[in-house]
Amino acid sequence: MPSDVVVVGAGLAGVACARELRAAGVGVRLLDRGHRVGGRMASRRLWERPTDLGASYLTVSDPGFGAVVDDWAARGLATPWTDTFSVLGEEPRTTTGPMRWGAPSGLRSLVEDLAADLDVEQADLTSLADVTASAIVLAMPDPQARRLGGDHPVTEVLTRAWEPVIALAARWPERTWDHLGPAGRFDGAFVNGDAAVGWVADDGRRRGDDAPVLVVHSTPELAARHLADPAGAGPGIVAALRRLMDLDEPADVHVHRWTFARPTGEREEPYVLVDGPRGLVGACGDGWGPKPKVETAWLSGARLGRELARRLSAV
Helix, strand or coil, X not given: CCEEEEEECCCXXXXXXXXXXXXXXXXXXXXXXXXXXXXXXXXXXXXXXXXECCCCCECCXXXXXXXXXXXXXXXXXXXXXXXXXXXXXXXXXXXXXXXXXXXXXCCHHHHHHHCCCCCEEECCCCXXXXXXXXXXXXXXXXXXXXXXXXXXXXXXXXXXXXXXXXXXXXXXXXXXXXXXXXXHCCCEEEEECCCCEEEEEEHHHHHCCCCCXXXXXXXXXXXXXXXXXXXXXXXXXXXXXXXXXXXXXXXXXXXXXXXXXXXXXXXXXCCXXXXXXXXXXXXXXXXXXCCCCHHHHHHHHHHHHHHHHHHHHHX
């Protein structure tokens, strides 16, 4: 069915874009190949609780996004987590920064909240020719958008490379690692100089239930070697985690592969919108903007949605 705009990708950027278009009175279809919205703000139910396997947290600096987070907080959907993390590896220490926010029901629940009154269609597209619209939005990492873009001129600017990550969630019978954090509380740790582990998040702390669950993100180098067999990276990640944090063998683990986990390099533009033989095609997501963050994804999608609404209303 034809529509004014088709948004492909129901992560945070795609949902934010679709909401802006609908608010402006533009007809929009939101498509995603998955069964649930969320993209890399993915939570999976493990050990009878939601566990964040993708994005680890969100931060706020933009007033517009701040209003969205304030609304989530008022309804108990998002909660402040911490502004202090440990640093493990060559020189153990702590580091402070902006307040990081988590979600009691997992970060995916925040995207689901924004998409609650949108109709999301499951569709696994292979080409822009699969859809008919006045404009198409590709809300996804550059490599995936290039595959759909084909010979459309938009592909010429979809040049940003992305790194893979393997996420491993691990459960223990009890918490034994809080002494590694400041004042006897461990929330998470950046890891320096390790070949296997780059980041550790305490999923019990960020969820607020203190469950003895850690989520580890591998280094891109390790992930690249195990993209065809992500489970094969599990033993090495667990061994590195046990060494770094002096832990016993976990009771259970779950491994998830992110082929396109985060962008490399820099890009200041908040989105791209290019006209071509099949009409307007735009791209948005956390790969557009100064830093690849949850907030960046929301801003990118919302700004592209507003610009598309302006252009289409002027036709």
